[in-house]
Amino acid sequence: MTWSGKEERKPAGRMAGETVDPAQVPKRRLYTGAEIPAVGLGTFGSDKYGAAEIAEAVYGAVSCGYRLIDCASVYQNEKEIGGALERLFREKAVTREELFVTGKVWNDMHGEGQVEISCRKSLADLGLEYLDLYLIHWPFPNYHAPGCDGDARNPDSRPFSAEEYLGVWRQCERLVEQGLVRHIGMSNMTIPKLEAVLGQCRIPPAAIEMELHPGFQQPELFRYVTERGIVPIGYCPIGSPSRPERDRTPEDVADTQMPEILEIAAAHQVHPAVVCIKWAVQNGQIPIPFSVKPQQYLENLRCTVQDPLTGEEMEKIRRADRNCRLVKGQVFLWPGAGGWEDLWDPDGPESVPQA
Numbered sequence: 001m002t003w004s005g006k007e008e009r010k011p012a013g014r015m016a017g018e019t020v021d022p023a024q025v026p027k028r029r030l031y032t033g034a035e036i037p038a039v040g041l042g043t044f045g046s047d048k049y050g051a052a053e054i055a056e057a058v059y060g061a062v063s064c065g066y067r068l069i070d071c072a073s074v075y076q077n078e079k080e081i082g083g084a085l086e087r088l089f090r091e092k093a094v095t096r097e098e099l100f101v102t103g104k105v106w107n108d109m110h111g112e113g114q115v116e117i118s119c120r121k122s123l124a125d126l127g128l129e130y131l132d133l134y135l136i137h138w139p140f141p142n143y144h145a146p147g148c149d150g151d152a153r154n155p156d157s158r159p160f161s162a163e164e165y166l167g168v169w170r171q172c173e174r175l176v177e178q179g180l181v182r183h184i185g186m187s188n189m190t191i192p193k194l195e196a197v198l199g200q201c202r203i204p205p206a207a208i209e210m211e212l213h214p215g216f217q218q219p220e221l222f223r224y225v226t227e228r229g230i231v232p233i234g235y236c237p238i239g240s241p242s243r244p245e246r247d248r249t250p251e252d253v254a255d256t257q258m259p260e261i262l263e264i265a266a267a268h269q270v271h272p273a274v275v276c277i278k279w280a281v282q283n284g285q286i287p288i289p290f291s292v293k294p295q296q297y298l299e300n301l302r303c304t305v306q307d308p309l310t311g312e313e314m315e316k317i318r319r320a321d322r323n324c325r326l327v328k329g330q331v332f333l334w335p336g337a338g339g340w341e342d343l344w345d346p347d348g349p350e351s352v353p354q355a
C-alpha cells in the first residue's frame, strides 16, 4: 500500500482471511506477571458508530489477531460485544484465556455497593465470568448524560476527593478478591491525584489509561507511572479524528496532519495513523485504536510486527509533542469551577486534598 494523502486502499472484500499471528504481537507484563498485548481495539463509537457495527469490528478484529479489547459500560455496546465474543468462542476462533478484556465503571456507579453491581452487569452483558482489567473510568462521581452538550453542567458535580476515590478503589479491590476481575486500574488521573491515593491502595493499579498520542505525550505522567511498575494504556492514540464536534476546539492539533508524522508516514509508505500506532508501541504504552473498518484495524495490528520506526524517527516524534489535550473533560466540571484545566490539577499536589 502507498500513502499519498488520498485513500488508496484495498476493498474490504480482499481483506478476508488476512491475519496477524497474535504470538508475534509485542506484549507487556503487568506487575502480577500476567501478559497484556501491546496493542488493543478501542470500542467507543464517538456517537458516530453504532453498537452493532462496533460488535462486528470486535468479531473481525479478534478474527484477524487482536487479543486486547477495551470496553466500558458507558459506551453502551457491551451486550452487542458480548454477542460477538460468544460467536468467537462458539466458532473456536479464540478461547477466553487468550483474550484480555478491559471494563470500566462509570461515574454514576461510584456509590457504596454500586461498583460490584456495575461490574456484574458488564460481565453479564459481555457473557464473561471475569474481566482481565477493571478501571475507574474517571476520578469523579460526576455524571453527565451520554451525548450531552459540552457546556452542560450537572449541579451535583464536585471536585476530586481522595477519600471518595479510595472508597471506590476499596470496592474494586473487593472485585479482585471475589475473582470477578484479575487486575484493577485507573483512568484520567494526574500525578497529584496519584500522589494522594497510591500510598493507600492495598492492591496497586496494574495499568492506568491516559490520553497519549504524538501531539499529547504527557512525559511526566508517563514516567511517573512506568517508574512505579504501572503499565500505561494510551487512549486516542491517533488523536481521535472521529470524536464528536462538541469535543473539538479551534486550538486542537490533528496528529495525522502534523508535518513530522506526515514525513515519517511518507518514508514508510503508510497512513499517518499507522505512524501514531508504531510510535505508541515502540514508546512503551499500549495504544487502543478504534476502528470499525477492516483495512484500518488490520493495519493497526500488523504495523506492530513489521517495519519499526528508527531511533531518529522516534526522537523526531518525541520533539514534536504539542502538549495538546483533546479529551478535556469539561462536562465533568462542578459549579463554580474555572476552565477545564481545573480537572487536571495544574497547580500541583497542594491543590488536591489528601484523604
Ligand SMILES: NC(=O)c1ccc[n+]([C@@H]2O[C@H](COP(=O)([O-])OP(=O)(O)OC[C@H]3O[C@@H](n4cnc5c(N)ncnc54)[C@H](OP(=O)(O)O)[C@@H]3O)[C@@H](O)[C@H]2O)c1
Binding pocket: 041, 042, 043, 044, 045, 046, 070, 071, 137, 187, 188, 209, 210, 234, 235, 236, 237, 238, 239, 240, 241, 242, 243, 271, 273, 274, 288, 289, 290, 291, 292, 293, 295, 296, 297, 299, 300, 327
Ligand atoms: N479512558 C478514557 O477515558 C477513554 C477516553 C477516550 C477513549 N478511550 C478508549 O480509547 C479508544 C480509542 O480512542 P478514540 O476512539 O477516541 O480515538 P482514536 O483511536 O485515536 O481514533 C479513532 C479513529 O481513527 C481513525 N483510524 C483508525 N485507524 C486508522 C487507520 N489505520 N488509518 C486511518 N484512520 C484510522 C478512524 O477514523 P474514521 O472512523 O473516520 O475512519 C477511527 O474512528 C476508544 O475507542 C476507547 O476504547 C478511553
